Amino acid sequence: MPARVTTIAFEGAEVRRVEAEVVLTKGHVAFQVVGLGDKAVAESKERVRGAFAGIGLGIPNQRIVANLSPADLPKEGTHYDLPIMLALMVVMGLIPQDALDGYVCVGEMKLDGQIAAIAGALPAAIAANGWGLGLICPHDNGPEAMWGGNDDVLAPKSVIALINHFKGVAVLERPVRGELASPAHPVDLREVKGQEVPKRALEVAAAGGHNLLFVGPPGSGKSMLAQRLPGILPPMNSQELLETSQVWSMAGLIAKGELTRERPFRAPHHSASMAALTGGGMRAKPGEVSLAHNGVLFLDELPEFSPQALDALRQPLETNEVVVARANHHVKYPARVQLVAAMNP
Ligand SMILES: Nc1ncnc2c1ncn2[C@@H]1O[C@H](COP(=O)(O)OP(=O)(O)OP(=O)(O)O)[C@@H](O)[C@H]1O
Ligand SMILES: [Mg+2]
Incomplete structure (x- = not known):
């Protein structure tokens, strides 16, 4: 069973729903991202690999395939890092799949496991709200995402903070909506x-x-x-x-x-x-x-x-x-x- 994390793609001003799926398969050891991504999406695997090393974890010594579905929709940007990383963590048994089921997830990974801000957090939050889902986004995008109409926003500074939240070790505070x-x-x-x-x-x-x-x-x-x-x-x-x-x-x-x-x-x-x-x-x-x-x-x-x-x-x-x-x-x-x-x- 592949792990699945919902994320988004921008088609101009329109937001399309995308599933980041990750599986471990037989074959030579490799990490592949498929699904019509641009250069930033192709480089995602190196940031995810680096972020795993940054938090002191190794990725499985197997063939890892991350698919961004629908695979015929062109994808641009760096916000696929976090969904791919979280889906891989589900496959590795670090996070239960159902913890992520109610969320749309966007974020760019840094090599130390921190989550960097992205563009387009507001349309992402509005789209997530429309699909009846919450949003997981970078900490710095939290105040903007709170304008989306759904208060269920998780804005962790790092993946460790997010894992601790899901484990109940340290619950994340709800971001405060930006000012008018x-x-x-x-x-x-x-x-x-x-x-x-x-x-x-x-x-x-x-x-x-x-x-x-x-x-x-x-x-x-x-x-x-x-x-x-x-x-x-x-x-x-x-x-x-x-x-x-x-x-x-x-x-x-x-x-x-x-x-x-x-x-x-x-x-x-x-x-x-x-x-x-x-x-x-x-x-x-x-x-x-x-x-x-x-x-x-x-x-x-x-x-x-x-x-x-x-x-x-x-x-x-x-x-x-x-x-x-x-x-x-x-x-x-x-x-x-x-x-x-x-x-x-
Ligand atoms: N009716 C006015 N009341 C107050 N100040 C004025 C008035 N008309 C011009 N000025 C002064 O003249 C300056 C030049 O005006 P402005 O740059 O708007 O002219 P312009 O028509 O855009 O000229 P140009 O064709 O060279 O771009 C303004 O910054 C302002 O200080
Ligand atoms: Mg002028």
């Missing part, structure tokens, strides 16, 4: 003198969620006006807060589990590449247009952006989502933004 930071606006619209018409335009755009283009000579206050838009936008509602925070979590931008209702304001430099704007590249992380989801994307000096980058924004502005093409599939990220641009005539 109140909006901090370093700049204020009242600092703009005169300019009644552009100010009115800014207010109308803020109220209606319209896109806006400022055209004017250098020094006329275009950048200044645009930067003061977040200060007059209404706060995000709870639904929007979770949507936007999930994208930020995937990009690893949530510190200490602190969320905010303040709408995002992203102002990428005009030298930004197409991948930086719309997402994609090596690990298909969300781009600026998705990080600005439910908020403002500000393109200062609009004509300086490459035509290719601007063309790539056309589709997300029309459909409110970004489709990033990967080698043999597509992934989607949400991108409902208000576009504000500025240029000289």
Whole structure:
């Protein structure tokens, strides 16, 4: 019987359920991870091997096969270390299988047996809650995971702490949910003198969620006006807060589990590449247009952006989502933004 630990894979902004299965089989001594993983997943076995050595345990001198199922779903990231390690511990008889049955498990292993933080803890927690499961995640991700709606979160600092918890030796404390930071606006619209018409335009755009283009000579206050838009936008509602925070979590931008209702304001430099704007590249992380989801994307000096980058924004502005093409599939990220641009005539 293989040991099974539930974990997740990200397909763009969507979370898919994945089972990490581990068996010991006959054959020459080896440790293999299969299931369409990227380089980080392939390296997982070395981190797991190192972590076992780090806590003073050897792994069985047999052929070990770890399968990430469904095997046709591409898997990226380092969060498979902990589920693979725990499944191997079940096979070795160190942890009972039923202790892990009610949990989704994510975490990156360090070579001393500590568990390192991962990106995407919030969507993982929300998905686990949807499946009626608790979450085992790294200690540093605990405050963020508590936003997922299920209080059954185990956030150990190390695998030893987790084993002690299951044995009842030292029960883990429940993490404290991160704070809801109140909006901090370093700049204020009242600092703009005169300019009644552009100010009115800014207010109308803020109220209606319209896109806006400022055209004017250098020094006329275009950048200044645009930067003061977040200060007059209404706060995000709870639904929007979770949507936007999930994208930020995937990009690893949530510190200490602190969320905010303040709408995002992203102002990428005009030298930004197409991948930086719309997402994609090596690990298909969300781009600026998705990080600005439910908020403002500000393109200062609009004509300086490459035509290719601007063309790539056309589709997300029309459909409110970004489709990033990967080698043999597509992934989607949400991108409902208000576009504000500025240029000289
Ligand atoms: N209406 C205004 N009230 C107060 N300060 C202003 C006003 N207009 C311009 N300024 C001052 O001028 C500076 C330059 O404005 P800003 O950078 O917004 O101009 P711009 O239109 O973006 O110019 P550029 O085309 O060169 O980017 C501001 O930082 C601000 O100090
Ligand atoms: Mg400017």
